[in-house]
Amino acid sequence: MQPFKRVTGDEIDSCRYGRYRALLTPVHRQLRDHDNNDLLKRTHSIFSFHLKDTYFFRLQSELIHFKLLKVLELRDILIDNFLVQILSLIWLRYLSLQCHVNLDIPPEICKLWNLQTFIVQVPPNVKELGINGYEINFNSIRDSGLLNNLFHLQQLETLGFIGCFPLFPASASAFPATLKKLMLRFTLLSWSDLDIIAELPNLEVLKVMDYACRGEEWHPNVRQFARLKLLLIEYNDLKYWKATDDNEHLVLNECIYLKEIPIEFAEIHTLQLIELTRCLPELGESATRIQKEQEDLGNNPVDVRISNPYDDDDYDDYDDDDDEENSYVDVAEDNDNEYSDADAAERDDN
Numbered sequence: 001m002q003p004f005k006r007v008t009g010d011e012i013d014s015c016r017y018g019r020y021r022a023l024l025t026p027v028h029r030q031l032r033d034h035d036n037n038d039l040l041k042r043t044h045s046i047f048s049f050h051l052k053d054t055y056f057f058r059l060q061s062e063l064i065h066f067k068l069l070k071v072l073e074l075r076d077i078l079i080d081n082f083l084v085q086i087l088s089l090i091w092l093r094y095l096s097l098q099c100h101v102n103l104d105i106p107p108e109i110c111k112l113w114n115l116q117t118f119i120v121q122v123p124p125n126v127k128e129l130g131i132n133g134y135e136i137n138f139n140s141i142r143d144s145g146l147l148n149n150l151f152h153l154q155q156l157e158t159l160g161f162i163g164c165f166p167l168f169p170a171s172a173s174a175f176p177a178t179l180k181k182l183m184l185r186f187t188l189l190s191w192s193d194l195d196i197i198a199e200l201p202n203l204e205v206l207k208v209m210d211y212a213c214r215g216e217e218w219h220p221n222v223r224q225f226a227r228l229k230l231l232l233i234e235y236n237d238l239k240y241w242k243a244t245d246d247n248e249h250l251v252l253n254e255c256i257y258l259k260e261i262p263i264e265f266a267e268i269h270t271l272q273l274i275e276l277t278r279c280l281p282e283l284g285e286s287a288t289r290i291q292k293e294q295e296d297l298g299n300n301p302v303d304v305r306i307s308n309p310y311d312d313d314d315y316d317d318y319d320d321d322d323d324e325e326n327s328y329v330d331v332a333e334d335n336d337n338e339y340s341d342a343d344a345a346e347r348d349d350n
Contacts, residue, residue, distance in 0.1 A: 132163065187213070
């Protein structure tokens with residue numbers, strides 16, 4: 001077993017413990033200029049403990065010299081930008097960072113083909129979070145249970161998913177109760193999966209965009225969205241659904257197959273606005289009926305806004321546009337197939 005290296009301000013000490021490591025503690029954390037490169041080349045792990053900015057900047061510039069580094073633990077340092085020097089550490093197996101929520105992780109990180117564990121710790125007071133499924137290794141995220149631990153973000157109010165359909169949490173308890181806004185895009189969920197979201201106690205805004213849900217019918221099985229103020233649905237194959245329990249603002253964009261808004265919307269006394277864009281004329285007529293029903297019931301009149309309605313000549317144009325949209329859907333489905341294939345391979349191995 002190789003000696004454990006302690007890098008101090010005066011000398012390099014060694015003790016018989018573990019493999020070569022650079023131990024960056026408050027006492028032992030200086031790399032001296034006269035140290036030879038032998039230590040850097042053979043160091044396998046770096047752990048930081050309350051590293052001051054001056055030492056961190058020094059470490060940052062030296063990272064490219066740790067050619068055989070396998071473990072880099074930097075969770076005690078709050079960083080604003082991804083360290084590009086990390087991309088040169090091709091033997092890295094474990095990487096742990098602490099960052100602000102808007103950390104931009106470069107796609108080149110995929111070239112670290114030995115990386116097995118990648119941890120990004122964000123402060124617990126995060127209020128906005130977006131998760132892009134197209135840039136995630138499904139198996140790693142599934143095994144880590146990351147998406148089922150979102151409830152730890154006790155102040156999270158805005159959350160977005162893009163293309164994360166195999167990983168979507170199976171229970172409302174996975175989400176923090178503070179969540180107010182949720183955006184789904186290219187997730188390819190079933191409409192019944194929205195029953196999970198309906199249980200979120202403080203959700204006010206739900207955006208179901210770009211084939212977030214697939215299927216022609218939406219039959220809610222539970223009481224729907226107790227505090228919902230805005231429901232946006234766009235680009236899908238929905239033909240029928242039942243009304244939510246509470247809503248103020250309904251937006252339907254490019255719902256080319258939908259011909260009717262549930263008449264139950266006429267009974268929602270909080271409803272104030274219906275917006276339709278690039279939808280069928282029948283859908284506009286349905287919105288007008290709801291408007292009249294609301295007036296007959298003595299409720300405040302509902303504002304109905306219709307822009308660029310479809311006519312028969314528009315269908316061909318829609319089909320052409322839809323080809324491009326389906327290319328994104330195909331990518332999502334390919335990811336889903338890879339996920340399923342990985343599961344099958346794992347079962348075969350077992």
